[in-house]
Amino acid sequence: MKVEQIKLDNALMNFNYILYSQETKNAWCVDPFDAGRIKAFLEQHQLTLKGILTTHGHWDHTQGNQELQNHYQCSIIDRESEGNFTFDEHYFLSCESIPGHTMDHLLFLLLKDGKQQAAFVGDTLFHNGVGNCKMGGDVELLYESVLKLKTIIDPEARVYPGHDYVDSNLAFSLDLMPDDEILKKEKKIVAEEDLRGERYTFARELKTNLFLNCDSEKLQKHIAQKYAINIDSEKECFMALRKLRDRW
Numbered sequence: 006m007k008v009e010q011i012k013l014d015n016a017l018m019n020f021n022y023i024l025y026s027q028e029t030k031n032a033w034c035v036d037p038f039d040a041g042r043i044k045a046f047l048e049q050h051q052l053t054l055k056g057i058l059t060t061h062g063h064w065d066h067t068q069g070n071q072e073l074q075n076h077y078q079c080s081i082i083d084r085e086s087e088g089n090f091t092f093d094e095h096y097f098l099s100c101e102s103i104p105g106h107t108m109d110h111l112l113f114l115l116l117k118d119g120k121q122q123a124a125f126v127g128d129t130l131f132h133n134g135v136g137n138c139k140m141g142g143d144v145e146l147l148y149e150s151v152l153k154l155k156t157i158i159d160p161e162a163r164v165y166p167g168h169d170y171v172d173s174n175l176a177f178s179l180d181l182m183p184d185d186e187i188l189k190k191e192k193k194i195v196a197e198e199d200l201r202g203e204r205y206t207f208a209r210e211l212k213t214n215l216f217l218n219c220d221s222e223k224l225q226k227h228i229a230q231k232y233a234i235n236i237d238s239e240k241e242c243f244m245a246l247r248k249l250r251d252r253w
């Protein structure tokens with residue numbers, strides 16, 4: 006099964022995804038913002054849409070649902086659906102609840118013969134950042150869900166977020182940690198190569214995403230000193246980081 010990443014040119018820089026099989030010509034899409042773009046790709050590749058995966062209910066992740074459902078008579082897999090989903094004899098979709106950005110947020114893991122290929126993380130995790138909780142979310146739940154991601158996503162799985170916020174997230178990270186060699190190197194790599202898409206592994210996020218490194222004593226001390234606040238735990242570090250990013 007292939008994954009097509011479509012970067013939209015809207016102000017929110019949404020990513021849409023199409024999962025498809027070249028053998029069966031069946032397809033599923035994730036969080037369609039622009040039904041026209043999805044339809045154009047499906048028609049170009051002679052694919053039939055079998056279902057729509059909705060990571061969460063925000064309008065910019067669901068506005069294409071109705072048009073696509075009417076056109077293809079396909080199902081919607083979201084919070085209301087029951088559990089996991091089997092595509093075919095090899096491919097399987099595992100759905101996990103990860104509330105925080107919104108209460109209804111889901112993680113979709115695409116597995117081939119039991120091995121994770123891709124993680125569709127919606128607005129819970131972005132490249133070098135995490136989602137905010139300003140539109141119906143809860144930051145404590147987001148923290149718990151991010152911990153959960155660290156335990157369940159395979160480091161080799163590709164990470165597919167809902168928006169392309171890598172540039173601003175890296176700028177924030179470097180503003181906070183201007184001397185961090187890993188972040189400086191990452192900024193250079195991202196500026197020189199287009200890393201969106203299949204080259205973003207969860208291992209890369211684990212290395213370069215500050216929100217996944219709140220257990221780092223170095224990061225905790227740095228934030229505490231820079232902002233003259235007390236940080237005594239991973240959770241306090243995460244909360245402080247989210248607050249700083251909200252104000253940045």
Ligand SMILES: [Fe+2]
Pocket residue numbers: 061063106128
């Ligand atoms: Fe959202």
